[in-house]
Amino acid sequence: MMRFLLLFSRQGKLRLQKWFTPISEREKKKIIRDMTNMVLARQPRSCNFLDWKDLKIIYKRYASLYFCLAIENQENELLALEIIHRYVELLDKYFGNVCELDIIFNFEKAYFILDEFIIGGEVQETSKQIVNRSIEASDMLQEDDSSEWYEVELFG
Amino acid sequence: MSYVGEKTLTALPSLLSLDSQPGPAKLSSTSKLGNLIRGITELTSKHEEEKLIQRELESIKEQVSSPNTSMRQMKELMVRAIYCESLGYEASFVYIHAIKLAQQGTALEKRVGYLAVSLFLNESHELLLLLVNTVLKDLQSTNLIEVCMALTVVSQIFPKEMIPAILPLVEEKLNHPKEIIRRKAVLALYKFYLIAPNQVQHIHNKFRKALCDKDPGVMTASLHIYLQMIQENPEGYKDLTGSFVNILKQVVGGKLPIDFNYHSVPAPWLQIHLLRILSFLGKNDLRTSELIYEVLDESLRRAEMNRNITYAILYECVKCIYTIHPKSNLLEKAAKCIGNFVLSPDINLKYLGLKALTYVIQQDPKMALQHQMTIIECLDHPDLIIKRETLELLFRITNAQNVVVIVEKMLEFLQNSPDDYTTIDLVGKVAELAEKYAPDNEWFIETMNTVFSLGGDTMQPDIPNSFLKLLSEGFDSVEEDRKLRLFAVDSYVSLLQGETRKLPQCFLQVISWVLGEYSHLSEDHNRSTVLRLLEKLLDMKQTSSETKCWILMAMTKLCEGTAGVCVAQQVSETYISSMDTVLRQRAQELQHLSQDSELREEVLPRDSGLDPMEIDSSLSFLDEFVSGALAAGAAPYKPPHQRQEELAEAKVLSLEPYGLALPISMSSCSITDRHSPTPLSMSSGLSGDSTDVSHRAGLKLDGVQRVWGRDGYLAKKESVEEAAPVQGLTPVHSPSLQNEGDGSHSQTPTPTPTPEPDREKEQLASSLFFGVSSQSSVCLMGKPDSTFNRRRKAKVQAPGVTEQLSSSVAPVSNAVDNLLCNNLQDSNINSVSAASSKQTCELSPRVPAANGTCNTDCGLPESDRKRSNLSISRDNGLVDADSALSEDQGSRSDLCPSSYLPAELCGLYRSEIAPLCTAHSLELSACHVHQGDDMILIIFISNSSDSQVLQIRLDLKSEQLKVTCVSDSSVENIKSHTVAVYQYSLAVKRPGVDVEVDGTLSFLLPAGTPQTKHFSYKLPLTAFIRPLLISTEEYGTMWLGFSHEVKQNLTLVDDGCEPLTFTLNLLKNRLQLHLVEIIGLEGILACRLLQNQPCLMHCRVHAGALAVWLRSPVPELPDCLVYHCQRVLQEK
Secondary structure: OEEEEEEEEOOOOEEEEEEOOOOOHHHHHHHHHHHHHHHHOOOOOOOOEEEEOOEEEEEEEEOOEEEEEEEEOOOOHHHHHHHHHHHHHHHHHHHOOOOHHHHHHOHHHHHHHHHHHEEOOEEOOOOHHHHHHHHHHHHHHHHOOOOOHHHHHHHO | OOOHHHHHHHHOOOOOOOOOOOOOOOOOOOOHHHHHHHHHHHOOOHHHHHHHHHHHHHHHHHHHHOOOOOHHHHHHHHHHHHHHHHOOOOOHHHHHHHHHHHHHOOHHHHHHHHHHHHHHOOOOOHHHHHHHHHHHHHHOOOOHHHHHHHHHHHHHOOOHHHHHHHHHHHHHHHHOOOHHHHHHHHHHHHHHHHHOHHHHHHHHHHHHHHHOOOOHHHHHHHHHHHHHHHHHOHHHHHHHHHHHHHHHHHHHOOOOOHHHEEOOEEOHHHHHHHHHHHHHHHEOOHHHHHHHHHHHHHHHHHOOOOOHHHHHHHHHHHHHHHHEOOOHHHHHHHHHHHHHHHHOOOHHHHHHHHHHHHHHOOOOOHHHHHOHHHHHHHHOOOOHHHHHHHHHHHHHOOOOOOHHHHHHHHHHHHHOOOOHHHHHHHHHHHHHHHHHHOOOHHHHHHHHHHHHHHHHHHOOOHHHHHHHHHHHHOOOOHHHHHHHHHHHHHHHHHHHHOOOOOOOHHHHHHHHHHHHHHHHHOOOOOHHHHHHHHHHHHHOOOOOHHHHHHHHHHHHHHOOHHHHHHHHHHHHHHHOOOOOHHHHHHHHHHHHHHHOHHHHHHHOOOOOOOOOOOOOOOOHHHHHHHHHHHHOOOOOOOOHHHHHHHHHHHOOOOOOOHHHHHHHHHHOOOOOOOOOOOOOOHHHHHHOOOOOHHHHHHOOOOHHHHHHOOHHHHHHHHHHHHHHHHOOOOOOOOOOHHHHHHHHHOOOOOOOOOOOOOHHHHHHHHHHOOOHHHHHHHHHHOOOOHHHHOOOOHHHOHHHHHHHHHHOOOOOOOHHHHHHHHHHHHHHOOOOOHHHHHHHHHHOOOOOOOHHHHHHHHHOOHHHHHHHHHHHHHHOHHHHHOOOOOOOOOOOOOOOHHHHOOHHHOOOOEOOOEEEEEEOOEEEEEEEEEEOOEEEEEEEEEEOOOOOEEEEEEEEEOOOEEEEEOOOOOOEEEOOOEEEEEEEEEEEOOOOOEEEEEEEEEEEOOOOOEEEEEEEEEEEHHHHEEEOOOOHHHHHHHHHHOOEEEEEEEEOOOOOOOHHHHHHHHHHHHHOOEEEEEEOOEEEEEEEEOOOEEEEEEEEEEOOEEEEEEEEOOOOHHHHHHHHHHHHHHHO
16 A cells, blocks of 8 residues: 655655545654655665665655655555556647646645546556546536536446 | 656746646646745744734634625634644644535535645544534435545544444445445445444445455555454454456456556556455465465566565565565565565665565575675665664574674664664664673673663663563573673772762663672672762762662661771761652661661561562551551551542532543542653652651551551551562563683684675685574574563573584474574584575474474473462362373263363363364364363363374463463374373463464374374453452552552443443452442452452543543453453444
């Protein structure tokens, strides 16, 4: 099971945080501080895995953005790395050539995508098409609230 | 791998080129959020940011509370609030509006509302209750998107207590025509299962339906639940093995829609999930494992080594292969796979390779030898993570021969260890290795010195405890003990003569205890030197008052002669007026005892460490005093809850919240302080200055506080105290360092097989991997449960090893000897011809060797074994004499086990006889019998064949239970059509909700082939619970002394008139508790775990539920009991 996912910039600015288990605010702040310190201090080309307390931290850098995922110890580290990658792919598909700014200004969208992909710390849907279809379908609501057709699109 | 994101991001110019962004990601540069974000990125100081955000929050606050704000605007405001919160500024005023938005908005606004709720609120937040209604409404909505959103939020955060309200609706969704809804419903149920497993117990068959769903997404989702359930209880789902194997076959064969491919690998997440489930199912189960072999082979074959994701699958395959029953050709492939990982230039793969090696090495020590050069390289890797994992691996292969090198490496790493967590972990490991394998006294003491100085005060408190215990209990040889202690004293004296400021407090405490106890052994240092050193410590301002207590205690033991007394007087005068009561107490003791050497001899006898202390926990010696005080007109003692009760009754209206009433007022006077050198001494802190007689008269008659009343008792207390640092440790055989030492001296140099040019590495390798294979097989035979083996170390084998090596005769008569033989061979031939020796190696763990029983026996501390034997013979003298093997009587009757129940156990309460397993013609069944204060496990082995079965051996072990064989379980033959009966006495070592005994049956078939069979027997903890007959007063006193508390709300079972009485009686009858008293809306119950571990329960009716507090000296007990209470009440 995953415990949390953090996205932060090279400068250590937090861009996204998702906690899959209940954690107190104080503890969250401490974790965020620890994570940015630990991950940003890593040399390039070193291992993408870190130990932190009883958890494994899997991180990966995409351009200026660090994705940092905490998993329980018995989980598969390589798979976690692929979870991060799949999330980036999903973001990319949705935003079209995603960049850090997309995530800064549309962070709620990034959350929606994450919620369709991972739920309660487990991968919910691994098919890229299905995740995107459900996000897009929900987005259609913006234009036309009463329409029924998006449901056909989504669930058809 | 395509790093699409990476490419785009690097192509991007500066951060703030906000204009003209194409695509769906319209940057809302003109929106308020856009302005805010831009504003913040332009700022330079934290202070400015704070100001800006405060302004922003003010404006949000104003707008959300305005009635004119539309839901659309509200949505926009909410996003801004989320942004502010994510920067770390609290915006709790919007929480309620988030819920409102989720409730009242249109679908899109609702989505933002739900998102805000899931980001803002914690599972325990009270506002979450307001969400329940909204969720209910949305679950019933005809709009599928709303249903989806509701299910999403439910599986993210939902209050546990409210699950029953929505459960039926979620369950209903399992049959929904749309797969996305079914999938989300399954995940929601998974979440419920995690937080409240009891609530979803009744829908297990629906999970099966989800598993068979035609949509692969729904099926995948259901695997989450299955993984969890199978992990908890693999036995219950063996029948599904075939289905899981089939699914995996189809996935691997590419039968799933192309949608599920990830970088052209078919559904990797699903594959890994299935592999993990299968490894739980196949563990220790040959028949199930046989079903799995083929698909594992297929998976290995299909996975091409080119992508990260295939490596992930391979890694999981390897783990599975090494977890299930071994099969040689798969093991070979897996080993090759691990080799590829370890040798890979990709650092991530290398890391995983090391991890896999660590996992595998206990089963197959040759793997370490194969990769020794890589391991050595990794040991010097610049990446600390790799280094750390390598040390983990070395830790697993440590033995008496290579311990020095490995510990040196670990300490080296510790010197620049990055964080506390790693330090604590590694320090614990070093201490464990040092205690297990120390080659000689000097090394041991020096290593422990480093452990104490590096570990500091963060390390596990049991490390100094067990170290002191080791010193005080000593080993077989008196002379050796003396040397060890002497060396410790010398080493500490020279330490104290140097720089002491940096030494951690717990090390100082260890030092002062050792010096106090043993410095008389040293001729070089007279007492006044030691006293002066201790005095210097006292004067240091870094020394904590707890440490000062230890030091004063040591001084009390040492002050002798005029010089000593003089120092003692001086010191005690300084501290006799200390603000710290414990310290003051110590100073008093020092003052009095230094003057009266006779009394001191009596109170602090030398070398008393070995004598067990008798502690009168009921404080019966005070009875006289209490009755005297009562006769003189003192008010009788009332336990705190009773006082509270009366206080509440006195007032008409109790305005105090209930939560404060009992547990908190108690904990404030809770006595146990584990870090104090004297657990009891804290009570003196409560009673204030015990010399103040007038004060004492005013005290309530609390027995605990009386401890400090009179001089006569003071003496008694002192002796208790001396043993204190040693108490609370599990008694274990103390290892003999002497033997160890001999073992290491007789080591032979190892020729390295690989002609590596680097001499240094070669040498390191030879020292690291010396005797690796033999050591690991030791581990295997004895099941490498570190907790069990701990500090018992190779001691059991060590003497044997020495003898064997010196005489170099290796008779291959039993497993121990086999082992030695291996040892001899392996130490000379480092590289072993893979195939043949691997075969023996993988087989050996499965054959429970002759030393199996020896291990179980060794695991039982001598004293305990004696005690349980004694208690048995006290209760029923027959048991011991009767070997309980009743194979002859009634051999011609049917093989119904119950008729073979030993006569003395007939008529006692016993469980149903449950079948355990069958192996060829043998059938095993078992039951447990309540015999007075003993729990007897009876195992029946019936032989239904026409031939005799030879050399039956039955080995039982359990992590949670102490298993003592009552009947004679040495090699037995069972004639045809007879039943053999084995009796074991069980005692709880570590309570759990259920406790389990694992067993191995080995026997010889008529054809002469040896066979083994594993089985396990589970019994609920309740079988060990007995009523504890105590009075309310006793209850009150006991309550105070127990430190482990659990609080829980239980359902109140209502029979119409007296719900409390009815519920408590129900609990009493079902769980065998003693109902002490019911007072108004409160009730107290007491019970004990067999072998006298009490647990107290205090219940109170509160808001229609039963609030329950449980306390016990045993940490796990309250938790387990509460679980059983819950079950009883739910069944009702």
